[in-house]
Amino acid sequence: MSDEDxxxxxxxxxxxxxxxxxxxxxxxKKVRKLQSEAKILKEKRDRLNNQCKTIADEARGFREKRDExxxxxxxxxxxxEVHNKLAKEKSGEIEGKKKxxxxxxxxxxxxDKRLQKLYExxxxxxxxxDLPLDDEKKLFxxxxxxxxxxNDAKKADELHTEVVGKYNDLKTIDTKVDELSxxxxxxxxxxxxxxxxxxxxxxxxxxxxxxxxxxxxxLIKKYGEINELRKNIDAIKxxxxxxxxxIAPYTSxxxxxxxxxxxxxxxxxxxxxKGKLREGKRLSFDDFKSLLEGDEDFLSxxxxxxxxAKADSQQSA
Amino acid sequence: xxxxxxxxxxxxxxxLVERLxxxxxxxxxxxxxxxxxxxxxxxxxxKKDQLEHWVADGGGxxxxxxxxxxxxxxADLEKSxxxxxxxxxxxTARLDDHKGAKKYWVKKLEEMGQ
Numbered sequence: 067m068s069d070e071d072x073x074x075x076x077x078x079x080x081x082x083x084x085x086x087x088x089x090x091x092x093x094x095k096k097v098r099k100l101q102s103e104a105k106i107l108k109e110k111r112d113r114l115n116n117q118c119k120t121i122a123d124e125a126r127g128f129r130e131k132r133d134e135x136x137x138x139x140x141x142x143x144x145x146x147e148v149h150n151k152l153a154k155e156k157s158g159e160i161e162g163k164k165k166x167x168x169x170x171x172x173x174x175x176x177x178d179k180r181l182q183k184l185y186e187x188x189x190x191x192x193x194x195x196d197l198p199l200d201d202e203k204k205l206f207x208x209x210x211x212x213x214x215x216x217n218d219a220k221k222a223d224e225l226h227t228e229v230v231g232k233y234n235d236l237k238t239i240d241t242k243v244d245e246l247s248x249x250x251x252x253x254x255x256x257x258x259x260x261x262x263x264x265x266x267x268x269x270x271x272x273x274x275x276x277x278x279x280x281x282x283x284x285l286i287k288k289y290g291e292i293n294e295l296r297k298n299i300d301a302i303k304x305x306x307x308x309x310x311x312x313i314a315p316y317t318s319x320x321x322x323x324x325x326x327x328x329x330x331x332x333x334x335x336x337x338x339x340k341g342k343l344r345e346g347k348r349l350s351f352d353d354f355k356s357l358l359e360g361d362e363d364f365l366s367x368x369x370x371x372x373x374x375a376k377a378d379s380q381q382s383a
Numbered sequence: 384x385x386x387x388x389x390x391x392x393x394x395x396x397x398x399l400v401e402r403l404x405x406x407x408x409x410x411x412x413x414x415x416x417x418x419x420x421x422x423x424x425x426x427x428x429x430k431k432d433q434l435e436h437w438v439a440d441g442g443g444x445x446x447x448x449x450x451x452x453x454x455x456x457x458a459d460l461e462k463s464x465x466x467x468x469x470x471x472x473x474x475t476a477r478l479d480d481h482k483g484a485k486k487y488w489v490k491k492l493e494e495m496g497q
Contacts, residue, residue, distance in 0.1 A: 202484065210396060
């Protein structure tokens with residue numbers, strides 16, 4: 067079979083192979099484009115993820131500080147509760163003592179000084195005046211009623227002094243409670259500031275992580291597209307491989323023909339160069355090359371050794 | 384510093400009764416003396432009036448001396464008596480009242496126990 071016949075035979079297949087290779091080239095271009103887009107998406111995603119990490123660290127810092135402040139508030143509230151309980155107890159004691167004081171004042175019906183004067187006046191009267199027995203009996207009764215009232219008035223005074231003292235204690239406790247409430251408000255404001263900062267960052271984090279997720283999804287989609295295209299390339303390569311296998315006997319023969327033709331051509335060029343050499347003509351580099359490649363005996367027999375030496379000396383000159 | 388008035392020491396019912404009994408004893412003694420004095424007072428007043436009349440009539444130095452002695456005795460007696468206004472009967476009635484009162488307070492003291 068001539069090379070024209072072979073080429074005619076394998077021509078359509080070669081065209082198919084060529085067309086498929088062009089197809090692969092186009093697909094590779096698309097893959098490169100997709101890879102470039104994927105790289106940009108990956109960089110954006112990673113950048114966003116890095117930003118997210120920084121913001122998450124900041125948010126954690128604010129949250130931890132807020133929690134620390136909230137713990138301080140809890141402790142201060144506990145302390146305030148203790149003082150409030152104490153204040154309640156004191157208030158209860160004050161109320162109890164006030165009730166008792168009021169009861170005694172009601173019973174005494176006068177200040178101890180006034181009652182004491184009256185008592186002394188009545189004692190003096192009963193012990194010094196010439197009185198009828200009935201008057202003495204009345205005065206006797208009155209003196210010991212006054213005595214009881216004086217005792218009540220004195221107890222009421224003592225209770226009043228205690229009440230005043232307890233009011234002072236209560237005032238001290240209230241001052242402490244106010245001081246603690248002030249501290250709690252101050253820390254609560256700071257805690258709220260930290261909470262708002264943390265919330266602000268979590269909102270940023272949601273937004274940025276959403277964007278990062280979108281980029282990640284787009285990246286996965288791109289990878290999917292790239293994989294699909296690679297599968298296509300593999301399938302086409304497989305087709306090409308099959309086609310090449312189909313035409314392999316023809317191409318082998320064609321290569322053999324081309325090799326023979328090339329050898330003949332080299333032989334011809336070598337013969338021409340040999341002729342030039344015998345005639346003592348100057349050899350070109352191509353001539354020399356033809357002699358080396360196309361004449362197998364050029365370097366093996368004596369004649370050839372001689373020819374080679376001539377050619378070499380000419381070449382050197 | 385505010386000056387405090389001295390406060391009378393608190394007295395117990397028993398102490399008061401005891402002191403009331405003492406008071407009645409004192410009044411009983413005074414009224415007893417006064418009842419006796421009242422009889423003498425009447426006599427001395429009459430004597431003084433009589434001597435005053437005699438002195439005014441020029442009775443002499445002896446009446447004058449007696450008059451002065453009577454006036455002094457009368458003044459001393461009046462001074463020693465619990466009342467010069469009350470009659471003997473009234474003072475006797477008062478004496479009885481004090482005795483009755485003392486009896487009451489003694490009984491009261493007994494009721495109080497030791």
